[in-house]
Each structure stands twice: as C-alpha cells, then as structure tokens.
Amino acid sequence: MRRRRGRGGVGVSGTGDLPALVHDLLAEAIRIYHDNPAAQAWLYRQAERFAGPLRLAVTGTPGAGKSTLVNALVGQGVALSTDGDGGHRTWYSDGAQPRAQVRPLRGAPYELALHRDDHGLRLVGVPGDVLELLVEWPSRSLRHTHLLDTPGLSASDAGWQAAGELWQEADAVLFLSRTLSAADLGRIPPVRGGWAAATAALHVVAVLSRADETAGGRVDALLAAKQIARRRRREPDLAVVCQDALAASGLIGYAARTLRQDEFDAVAELSTLPRAELEPYLLSVDRFRAAGTVVALPAERRERLLDRLGLTGIRLATTLVRSGAHDTAALAEALLRHSGLAELQTAVADLFSARRDVLKSRVALLAVEHLAHREPGPQSAYLLGQVERVVAGAHEFDELRLLAALRTRRAGLPGDLAVEARRLAGGDGPTVFERLGVPAETPPEHLWAYAGAAADRWRQEAEEAGPDSRRAAQVVLQSCESMLHQLSEGVPTA
Ligand SMILES: Nc1nc2c(ncn2[C@@H]2O[C@H](COP(=O)(O)OP(=O)(O)OP(=O)(O)O)[C@@H](O)[C@H]2O)c(=O)[nH]1
Ligand SMILES: [Mg+2]
Structure with a gap:
C-alpha cells in the first residue's frame, strides 16, 4: 500500500493527518492477520475501498x-x-x-x-x-x-x-x-x-x-x-x-437533466394558453388526458409529458416558460433548481465528496474494529486500542459535526461568526488557504499571522461563549491550532 496524503497536501487534523493514520492502521491490521487469509483478503478489500x-x-x-x-x-x-x-x-x-x-x-x-x-x-x-x-x-x-x-x-x-x-x-x-x-x-x-x-x-x-x-x-x-x-x-x-x-x-430533476427539444416545444405549446384557461385541465391527470382539442397537443405527447414531469412538473414548467425560460436549456436549468436536485x-x-477522506476513514476504522471483534486474536486488544487512539485524535469528525450544526443553524453562533467558523472548519475547502480565505500564493509568514490572529479570536470566543456555542467555538479554535501546527511543520504545497 502506498502512503497517501490528504488532498491538496494540507489536510488539517488534531494530531496528524487522519487518512494517513488510517492507512497505516489498515496496513498494520493486514500484517497482524498474516496467518488468516480470509481476514487478510477482507482487509485488502477495505484498503482498496479506502x-x-x-x-x-x-x-x-x-x-x-x-x-x-x-x-x-x-x-x-x-x-x-x-x-x-x-x-x-x-x-x-x-x-x-x-x-x-x-x-x-x-x-x-x-x-x-x-x-x-x-x-x-x-x-x-x-x-x-x-x-x-x-x-x-x-x-x-x-x-x-x-x-x-x-x-x-x-x-x-x-x-x-x-x-x-x-x-x-x-x-x-x-x-x-x-x-x-x-x-x-x-x-x-x-x-x-x-x-x-x-x-x-x-x-x-x-x-x-x-x-x-x-x-x-x-x-x-x-x-x-x-x-x-x-x-x-x-x-x-x-x-x-x-x-x-x-x-x-x-x-x-431527472427530466431537467435530460430535457429534449420536443418536450420543451410541448410545454411551450401549452404555455400559449392563458393561465386561467389551462389551469382547470391541470387539476388532475384525467382532466389533462381528457382536455380534447382545447389543449393543442396530441394524446401521446400529453402522455409523454405526464410521464416525464408529472402534473406538478407540467404546471411548474408552463409557469417557468411564461416567466422567461424561452429555450430548452433555460427551462432545464430552472427545473433543475426548482426540483431541489x-x-x-x-x-x-x-x-x-469534499469530505471523502474523512468519511472513508470512518468506514475503515469501523471495519478494523469489526474484524478485531469478529476474529479475536492475541493482537485484537492492541488493534482496538489503536482504533480508539486514532478516533480520539481525529479532529476531522468534530469539524464535520460542527459543519452540519452550522448548516442547520444548531451551532448557536451568530451570523458573522458562523460564516467565519464554517470557513475555518473547512466548509469552503480543506486547504489552509481556503480555511483562511486567502489566495493560494499567500506567503507562509502571512498564513502564520492570519492563523495566529484567528486562533486568538476564537480562544477568546471559546472563553466567553455561553453554553450553546462553547463547543462550536472550541472546535474552531482547535482547527486554528491545527493549522498553526501544520504551518510550523513546513510550507503547505497546493
Ligand atoms: N411524482 C413523482 N413521482 C416519482 C418521483 N420519483 C419517483 N416517482 C415515481 O414513483 C414510482 C417509484 O419510483 P422508483 O424510483 O422506482 O422508486 P424506488 O424507491 O426505487 O422503488 P423500490 O425500488 O420499488 O423501492 C415510479 O412510478 C416513479 O415514476 C418524483 O420525484 N415525483
Ligand atoms: Mg428502485
């Protein structure tokens, strides 16, 4: 197994680079189970997945x-x-x-x-x-x-x-x-x-x-x-x-991503009818089917639209065309947005996707833990201890939880602080540059100064915060300190 680095070369972690630690743990487990071919094959599959x-x-x-x-x-x-x-x-x-x-x-x-x-x-x-x-x-x-x-x-x-x-x-x-x-x-x-x-x-x-x-x-x-x-x-x-x-x-969403010209034409045809005239026919599938010649679309094209968009989709699409989606691409884009896709x-x-390494680390740690329980041996306790050690030092999991709390406004931080917390915790990207919100060519001494100032701010925040937001502030502080640690170890490369 080749040793891997966090993407961007500057993954930030509490005690180190979580994916690298997990990679080493998998390699160690493979070595420990050398006399158990089935377990080893299973671990190789986990390593491949990782x-x-x-x-x-x-x-x-x-x-x-x-x-x-x-x-x-x-x-x-x-x-x-x-x-x-x-x-x-x-x-x-x-x-x-x-x-x-x-x-x-x-x-x-x-x-x-x-x-x-x-x-x-x-x-x-x-x-x-x-x-x-x-x-x-x-x-x-x-x-x-x-x-x-x-x-x-x-x-x-x-x-x-x-x-x-x-x-x-x-x-x-x-x-x-x-x-x-x-x-x-x-x-x-x-x-x-x-x-x-x-x-x-x-x-x-x-x-x-x-x-x-x-x-x-x-x-x-x-x-x-x-x-x-x-x-x-x-x-x-x-x-x-x-x-x-x-x-x-x-x-x-699927219709939006695969919308065809003839489907746009059919919607555009429907949209030529005044809203008040079309609306009664869009109240049910049966009415739409039975609209006769009022709706100038042959039955099979009506069926196709129903199949592709459903009644709500047809209603939405006609509204979008009336309000300015004048070609297939524009309608597709608007439908994609409205669909929630x-x-x-x-x-x-x-x-x-941006947290792939952390999510994969989680699954690999679970796998090693699972194996140590399922196939107990002289080194199982040691392996379980290693899992525990890696997890305890994994600031990445705290960051993910914080980002989730910030997304759903459960972190207890006011707006401007929440935006900064999100950035520092890696919500805009995992590299030091993205975390600090600075261009990728920023010289190291400036990075150091920015990270230091952020750490000071959030140390104070963590001390002064009420019970609702203290945990969030502590996690952000830890992110800042991890960056300082990382910077002290060498200049990050893009
Ligand atoms: N109106 C509407 N219908 C949908 C949507 N998604 C799926 N359907 C319809 O719901 C039915 C089931 O959709 P599937 O995508 O097969 O659902 P599924 O969860 O894969 O079903 P199982 O695999 O059988 O559990 C089909 O008739 C779809 O056309 C949607 O977003 N809107
Ligand atoms: Mg299915």
Missing part, C-alpha cells in the same frame, strides 16, 4: 423514488429493471463500455447482457441467489462517486439485518422518505454505542423525496416540501440521524 471513489448509497422506504433519484444524479436512465422481483442492490460505476456483472451469493461473478429500452436498462435472466449487481456505464458523474441503488427497506427483522449490512457497504447515504416522519427515520439502522454512534450522522443526508407530490401535489408542492425539510432539519430526532434534510423531486447535488459535493 483508496477508491466515494461510495454513495441511495436508500429508504419502498417506492420512495430511489431508482429515479439515481437516474437524476447520473443524468441518464441507468436504473435497472430486471425480470425477477427487482429487489437487488445495484452498484453503478463509470466504465469504458456498458456492462453488467452478477455477484452471486456463492461462486465467482459473471457477466450478463445489458439491454437498453425507453424505460432504461434491463437485465434478463438474473437468478434468485444474487448478492448484488455491478453495472458499469460511461458517465462522468460516476467517475468519482459510485452509486448504490437499493431495494426498499422492509420493517421486518430480515429487512433490518439487510439494511445494517448494506449501510456498511457505503461511505455515505442518501436516505429517502416521502414524509420524513419519525416512523420512516426509525428505519435508519441504529449504531450501537461508542465512537461510531457519535459519528453516525456524519455520513447521512435525509431527502424528502417525490417532493412534487407533497401536500397532495398542489401548485406550491415543491415549496411546501422544502419548508418541511427546513423545519425538520432543526428538530432533534432528525439531527441525531443525519447531517441535513433536503427536499427533492427526482422525477423533475441542484441543492441536493451541492449538498452531496460539500458534505460527502
């Missing part, structure tokens, strides 16, 4: 719109339908050629022919004893992030167990629910005790899905959904299970 792309699972309640959201995130119709029960978990990754592989419960993986039709990808002849399916598809979106589409989680015991196993497979999770109700959130597998529980929410974002259907799909459904998510994100039952909650319509993509980029 160095690989972010693994993002899309999971949640049955029918919550998971597969549709996978399509929206990829920007192509990749979600797989199979001729069996369809309940297979499926990984999507970038590849030169489209191909599909079956990983059976027992035995070696093998390839199956992949078909594409109007409804997306189709795999024929999938047997029952499947662990998972692996689909490679040429896509830039899948280059740095591998996506996992999962079957809906049933509330049964088997469902719980499958869910628990599945969550170990991913570095980060989008948990979809149509309501964000406490009952739905209860399906997020509990993490038992210890440090893992304290970091449990770091890799989860909750999504109020199919947001265009919120409030019975009324005109302002998307707005209502976003308000519900905004309110829910501050409530304690949600804060303990995820970093943030957002609302999104995968359906409209753009905001979700930003959240994935900020909370997951």
